[in-house]
Amino acid sequence: MTEKYQNFLRRYGTALGGLALFIFFAIAAENFLNPSNLLNVLKQISFLTILAIGFSFALTTSELDLSFATVGSLACVVAGGLIYHQFSPILAIAAGLFAGLAAGVINGLIVTRLKVPSLIGTLAVSSIATGVSFWITGGVAFVGRWADAFLFLGRGQLVGIPVLVFWTLIIAVFSLFVLKQTRIGIHMIFTGENDEAARLGGIPTQKMKVLGLSISGLTAGFTGVLLASTLSSADPTAADGFMLTAIAAVLLGMTMIEPGHPNVPGSLIGALTIGILSNGLILMGVEYYVQDIILGMIIIASVSVSASTITKAAFSV
Amino acid sequence: MATLLDLKSIHKSYGAVQALNGVSLTVREGEVLAICGDNGAGKSTLIKIVSGAEAATSGQVFLRGKEVHFASPADALACGVATIYQDLALAPRLQVYQNIFMGAELTRATFIPFLRILDKKKMSQAAADYLGRLNIEIKDMKAPVASLSGGQRQAVAISRALRWQASLVIMDEPTAALGVRETAQVLDLIRQLHDQAVTIIIISHNMEDVVAVATRIVILKNGLKLGECLTENLTAAELSRMIALGDLGDRNIIRQTAVE
């Protein structure tokens, strides 16, 4: 009985913590429970969640992707730039996604072909992505009144619910399906679990690593497109700020459901917890710097629980 | 018995170090062949060459009379040569059936070509069947491998060979680091596998185990084949002495095989 209880706590302890936080704010923070505020929270965490899910794909294959935030900015600038110059929204979206995917593939090739550890390789790509973003924009954001069809992607609503929430759900469900129900998914998991064993079992582990990093790039690209649409502008640093919070969401997610390992529901709850925390603190009128301090504490606490996977990804070639 | 695998004059050098110096041997269908020898005799190198993990410097490998060149373990696997490694090459966090089917999952197609859905139910049933054939009882196919005993883990690794429908299974130190009871269990597993008409090559330091399961023994020394003997009426002590002295004496059957 106690073992069962301990196991439950191990798997859902953090989620219960998130729930406790929710209840705390429901009581302590005025207006927190307003349906419009709850939708607001869901909408705000969408970028974070999509990036976090992408990052967890890379981490599943035991590689870190430290470029996703700046790659998101690059995709934002690419999509926004094309819209700004009156190209069709379809082309702009495709180009944004492609920019993200390309960066991901490059990350993958750097890690698998050049044997550069992902910690370093993706950081380098991150720098390149920033450089290209500034090259494209000259540092000046593309702004303007853009086509409604394009703006709907990030600002639209369906049955009173922001479209962004649907994007997040679609990506979360599809990712969960891929990882849990498909051959490619389990091959990525095997690659991350035991690279050598997977290779001996005939799994193309190098390809799986490229795939994991490519998916991370692709979701970063999608986030960039969504940001361009939501902000109707494209700043060369638009997505840079999501780096730490998205990683924090993944790390928080790794303390639950499948403790020690990146997982989609965990990342989702992690992002939700961070979103609730940020929103609740603002509603309570807490000073701005408190959020940063708490975010750092979350990262330390999470990693102390699930260090091995991250360390392996960070320091293995 | 027909010849399954034929190695001809295998040389392997790592820079200046000569690991194998022209080893030739035959593996017949349905036998359990043990390769013995001291550390540095070249056992592991020989096994790596057969399993596709490493390429020989020179020499030829014939499988069922046809020359083969294995570029990777996956290549060897495709030809029915499966290797069970000392560390078992399992993913401990993942489930029993997932490990058995690692890299060779049963799937159904979806509308997206490269996205194949796992047939978990079928795999789970087949996994239970393989383990049943080895007389091993693991109740929950969904239990993580980390929760299994050493013997059970061996069973999972060996089941993989059944899944691959391997005709030749290479086992690298299968009883190393196991307790007495688990060793007995693993030896039993090897016999069960043998009963399934699988040919087995086994490397072991444990003479008791070798004598217990092998039908024939090849002894290597310093990268050369010292000789071969049958295990009938052979004791572990005798085998140890042969290896230590580097002389098989009357037991050597190598000349007879050459005459055949």
Place this chain on the structure above:
Amino acid sequence: MKCKKIGLARTAALMAVFFLTTTQAFAGDFKLGIVVTAMSSETHARTAHAAEETARKLGWDVTILDSQANVQKIVSNLENLAQAKVNAILVCMGKPVETEAGLAAVSKAGTPMISVMSGTSPHVMFDITVNEYEVGAEAALYLLGQLNYQGHILTQRYESHVGTRIRGKILDVVLAENLAVKVIGSHTMAKTKSWREDVRKGMEALLLQNQGKFQGIWASFDAQAFIIDDLLQAQGHKKGDIVMVSIDGGQETFRRIRDPNSLLTASVFIPFEAMGKKAVELMDQIVNKGDKKEELVTGPYLFLDALMIDKYNAPPEGEWPKM
């Protein structure tokens, strides 16, 4: 595992205590939210803190929210404040076009907004600012005047910020009319967290390369000028050797202008504190005292004056220029 759980619980408890003690909990009647683009930028922080101080004197509850130079964070901060149903919002150095979605959410909630140095938006009552074009022209003309409209200058530019970019462009216009003054070296600062290092390296190279060949230096904002000043002092230059002009103003700027060892000649003082203060005062008048916006501010902008500061009018330590 058990140990770690206890560790986690302790961390959680610590966090709870920590943020409860830092909570202002919106006890007062009037709540003001201040959304700042980047508290890490000195000018943003100065504006926000002046506004905060003024508001607290009025007995208001104030929450400052930092957006860490992240446009999306400005939007979410605005949305969250709208949800918190604050009584008024002040936007410091905002980006109204990029953050239109957030501003719209606030205006939909009926919350009055004033911005400082942001540009205009239909959702905001008005923007309190200085005229950057005028500021740029003052700095450029002061520099050229000191050089008697001839000689060579070095420039330290920054193109990724609208204000500093305008200053640079106005300098270009002024130079285009005065061909006897030539730019013989220019460095453009990159937008990174280590921008100070970038300025130091870039200018160090230019200073060495052009040693003895230039009479003036133009920097797009004061913090750049400080770095160049330190470089020049280290190279043994004395006040008066070179004319260096920049823009922003502040206590450190005034100190350097007064300092006989510093090479900083002059700076255009932008009244950040006054803008923050004015924003709160006007908000109070409109929201609490019932004054009409149109009677207080005509048009979308309220322009405050910037003031050229050199050794003749630099205020003594701790004081501010008389405007």
